[in-house]
Amino acid sequence: MSRILDVNEINVFYGAIHAIKDISFYVDEGEIVTLIGANGAGKSTTLNTISGLLRSKTGDIKFLDSSIAKTSPNKIVSQGLVMVPEGRRIFLGLTVEENLEMGAYTRPKSEIRSSMEQVYELFPRLKERRTQIGGTLSGGEQQMLAMGRALMAKPKLMMLDEPSMGLAPLLVDLIFEIIADLHKAGSTILLVEQNAQAALSIADRAYVLETGKIVKTGRGSDLISDPDIKKAYLGA
């Protein structure tokens, strides 16, 4: 397995607030890696830094062996590192189909149609609603659209930020099933979640974040039975 993402000693600040403190971790090809932690632990900040929306003051981020620490967000996407942002952030004024087209912005026009069919196969609901504008979709459908939109870029690594946020339990299960399916089909995924139970149950490896630091790391299946983790995140 080759290394696909290597994050090395990054430090991120919001003004005077030191949000990320010396975080290092990696993702290998074909893995699901999850970052779990409470609100404000720095999970989303970490993902936003990797995707180039925020910048680290120190260290380096390597994607497929080249540094992306200073690359602009749109160039990072065209290298195959794609993020589904927190709160989905689909384009509410664009139709479902146009949202998917935007996901394929960096790809040649000739390949868009077949990718779109694959996304529709994965999410038949989106096909039914392809001419509707994004703002008319339900929360679950918007999450499907956000994931479908990211898949349109044919990502080499897909980062998901809180895909279960605000969804009904049944839909949470569905979204995690889809993530597990994508993983089985060979996708590499970096997953950020507050729903630690669900995240750990599908992850190969996990990192636990607390106030901007990695405090624990291990296999998903080990952490799920770790007494400290149980107490802090799994409510047992």
Added chain:
Amino acid sequence: MTFSLLIAQLINGLQTGSVYALVALGYSMVYGIIKLLNFAHGDIIMVGAYMVYYAIASFALPPVVAIILAIGVSTLLGVTVEKVAYTPLRSAPRLSLLITAIGVSFLLENGAQLVFGADQKSMDPLITGSVMFGRVNVSYTAIVTIVVSLIIMVLLWFVVNKTKAGKAMRAVSEDMGAAQLMGISLNRTISMTFAIGSALAGIGSVLYLAAYTQASPTMGSMLGIKAFVAAVLGGIGSIPGAMIGGFTIGVLEALVAAAGFSMWKDAAVFLVLIIVLLFKPTGFLGKKMQEKV
């Protein structure tokens, strides 16, 4: 007032309204994408008008060349202003951007006084002649202005709704961060929006000159403000809104003038603005969509 006079005034109104609409589109598109009221937009028209004037009156170039020159220079100027004055302020508070836009407007107006002189430049009409429809006399200028504007608007609608670049513009205007996560280049998309908006202003300057045959350093400020009112009236950020707003303002002015209150037509425009802001602050077509969680 006879019926034929009313029709004639309506056509006049549609003619000025077309120019307002073209300029309002530039305001609205730029506001839509970077939330900036680009008060320098009106002054781009002024520069475009001087280009036509000098090309024809001083260098005796054919009108087509003058028109291409005006559109080209307007486009270039709009993009240059964006790159030099607005891009460095992208993450600054919106107020800094607004004040900068007012500064650029002053710079252009005073720069024009220095370069072109403070006096008005008059030229021969670009288009002459008229045609009778029944008992209504319609100038060719009015016909050309209205037809050209309508064609441009259809083209613009096509670009914004059907092309990849247009969809990217809509994506950026809705959510800059998410658009970047699609791989859309902000710099390129924003510059393109300024280029299109300024090109429309360039076309507006030619049509304005066709109607009024005069260029002056401050001509852009009132025209710009009227177009701004049109954009707000239609719902700022909305492209069809800008068109409807432009035509509404133009026709309103013509009707107020036809009723014998020529002196009051500017006041009427701003009165309508105040009423709209009081009762429907988002304008005719502006609306907010709720995000679902």
